[in-house]
Amino acid sequence: MALIEGFRVQNYRSLRDITLGKLSGQQAGDPLTPLTVVIGKNGVGKSTLFDAFGFVSDCLNSDVEAACDMKQRGGLERMLSRESSGSIRFEIYYREAQGERPITYELSIGQDSSGRPYVESEMLKQRRKGQKHGRPFPFLRLDHGKGTVWAGEEAVEIAGEEDKTQEAVELTDLRQLGIATLGTLKEHPRIKRFRDFLKGWYLSYFHPDAARSLPSAGPQKHLNIHGDNIGNVVQFLEREHSDRFRLILNRIASKIPGVKKIDTKVTDDKRVLLRFNDGAFDDPFFAQQMSDGTLKVFAYLLMMEDPDPPPFICIEEPENGLYHKLLESLAREFRSHATGKKGAPQLFVTTHQPYFVDALTPQEVWVLEKGKDGYSSLRRAADIELVQNMVNQGLPLGGLWYSDYLDAR
Numbered sequence: 479m480a481l482i483e484g485f486r487v488q489n490y491r492s493l494r495d496i497t498l499g500k501l502s503g504q505q506a507g508d509p510l511t512p513l514t515v516v517i518g519k520n521g522v523g524k525s526t527l528f529d530a531f532g533f534v535s536d537c538l539n540s541d542v543e544a545a546c547d548m549k550q551r552g553g554l555e556r557m558l559s560r561e562s563s564g565s566i567r568f569e570i571y572y573r574e575a576q577g578e579r580p581i582t583y584e585l586s587i588g589q590d591s592s593g594r595p596y597v598e599s600e601m602l603k604q605r606r607k608g609q610k611h612g613r614p615f616p617f618l619r620l621d622h623g624k625g626t627v628w629a630g631e632e633a634v635e636i637a638g639e640e641d642k643t644q645e646a647v648e649l650t651d652l653r654q655l656g657i658a659t660l661g662t663l664k665e666h667p668r669i670k671r672f673r674d675f676l677k678g679w680y681l682s683y684f685h686p687d688a689a690r691s692l693p694s695a696g697p698q699k700h701l702n703i704h705g706d707n708i709g710n711v712v713q714f715l716e717r718e719h720s721d722r723f724r725l726i727l728n729r730i731a732s733k734i735p736g737v738k739k740i741d742t743k744v745t746d747d748k749r750v751l752l753r754f755n756d757g758a759f760d761d762p763f764f765a766q767q768m769s770d771g772t773l774k775v776f777a778y779l780l781m782m783e784d785p786d787p788p789p790f791i792c793i794e795e796p797e798n799g800l801y802h803k804l805l806e807s808l809a810r811e812f813r814s815h816a817t818g819k820k821g822a823p824q825l826f827v828t829t830h831q832p833y834f835v836d837a838l839t840p841q842e843v844w845v846l847e848k849g850k851d852g853y854s855s856l857r858r859a860a861d862i863e864l865v866q867n868m869v870n871q872g873l874p875l876g877g878l879w880y881s882d883y884l885d886a887r
């Protein structure tokens with residue numbers, strides 16, 4: 479499975495320069511874990527970090543200008559860190575699978591003379607086969623839409639032969655990412671794989687009301703960002719995985735307090751209705767009558783049961799609307815799916831909730847703080863010696879956070 483080992487954000491709102499995990503040029507840090515959780519007080523930049531992933535994904539799926547205007551981002555001017563003159567920059571350090579050589583993607587988004595955002599530069603690079611140390615070699619390098627790309631799977635693998643596979647490229651649209659265009663071409667399989675990985679990212683903006691809508695029939699493979707196609711996803715599972723379908727619903731039902739059984743009913747006009755039986759009444763309730771928290775847990779658990787899950791899933795504050803005792807088990811549930819094994823998703827979660835954090839290790843948890851200068855800084859809980867020692871002695875991490883051991887003193 480693909481794993482993001484590190485992510486650096488520069489000049490994105492309060493994130494003037496923060497790094498999560500390990501990068502090509504910062505090898506000292508440990509890589510991100512398959513489950514990564516960011517905690518912190520109000521206003522420290524959790525949503526901003528969540529949205530930094532969302533922004534990169536939106537840049538690929540539409541274009542950088544549209545992405546700046548989406549999701550209340552309010553345009554590039556507002557997104558650039560205050561009092562900072564640089565461009566917005568991202569660096570993603572990732573492996574396509576365990577044992578593969580890491581790949582670095584660098585993206586820089588600037589403002590042209592008329593104030594419009596454009597793709598200033600982009601780079602994809604990787605070390606040569608067998609090369610353990612030293613400089614990685616680019617296989618895509620673009621600056622203001624112009625640059626060089628090295629075609630083929632084996633491009634730049636052999637020292638001295640780079641020129642043979644090198645091609646000059648010039649893009650016509652500076653609002654589109656180069657990987658969006660070049661990643662559709664057969665001669666660039668490595669760019670295509672990276673583009674496909676980024677395309678597969680899933681950011682959950684789950685909305686219980688949306689999930690109550692009655693979707694028209696038609697199976698759909700994955701839950702969409704607002705979760706209003708839960709019924710369609712259930713239908714997909716029923717059709718494609720009929721053998722496992724009952725088992726999955728039973729398993730989910732056993733994990734939601736107060737729910738005894740979940741099943742589906744198809745209406746005459748072929749819509750799929752989800753039915754929840756709480757054991758107290760003979761007749762089941764439909765999704766429209768279920769509580770926000772129940773629907774939310776159902777959506778998360780369904781997402782975790784996806785036989786072909788997205789490679790990277792971001793969830794913001796899963797605790798909202800959930801009973802506190804459910805949170806520790808939800809965190810364990812997330813962990814049991816983000817195993818780091820082939821086909822398993824990587825999960826990135828932001829939270830306020832100590833109960834959720836109780837189930838986590840200090841390696842998995844990052845603390846965001848805001849300095850006096852108004853910018854965010856980030857620390858891994860495992861790097862706070864006292865915290866690591868107390869966890870080693872059996873104290874739960876969320877409790878330590880609650881008692882202020884994770885805050886800067």
Ligand SMILES: Nc1ncnc2c1ncn2[C@@H]1O[C@H](COP(=O)(O)OP(=O)(O)OP(=O)(O)O)[C@@H](O)[C@H]1O
Pocket residue numbers: 490491492493518519520521522523524525526527556557558559560852
């Ligand atoms: N362009 C900018 N430059 C610097 N800081 C900014 C910029 N735009 C917004 N901010 C600041 O970024 C901070 C981070 O907000 P964010 O919504 O990410 O916090 P949060 O950790 O999600 O908080 P909450 O827990 O309340 O949801 C805000 O306090 C805001 O003042």
Ligand SMILES: [Mg+2]
Pocket residue numbers: 524525526
């Ligand atoms: Mg927030």
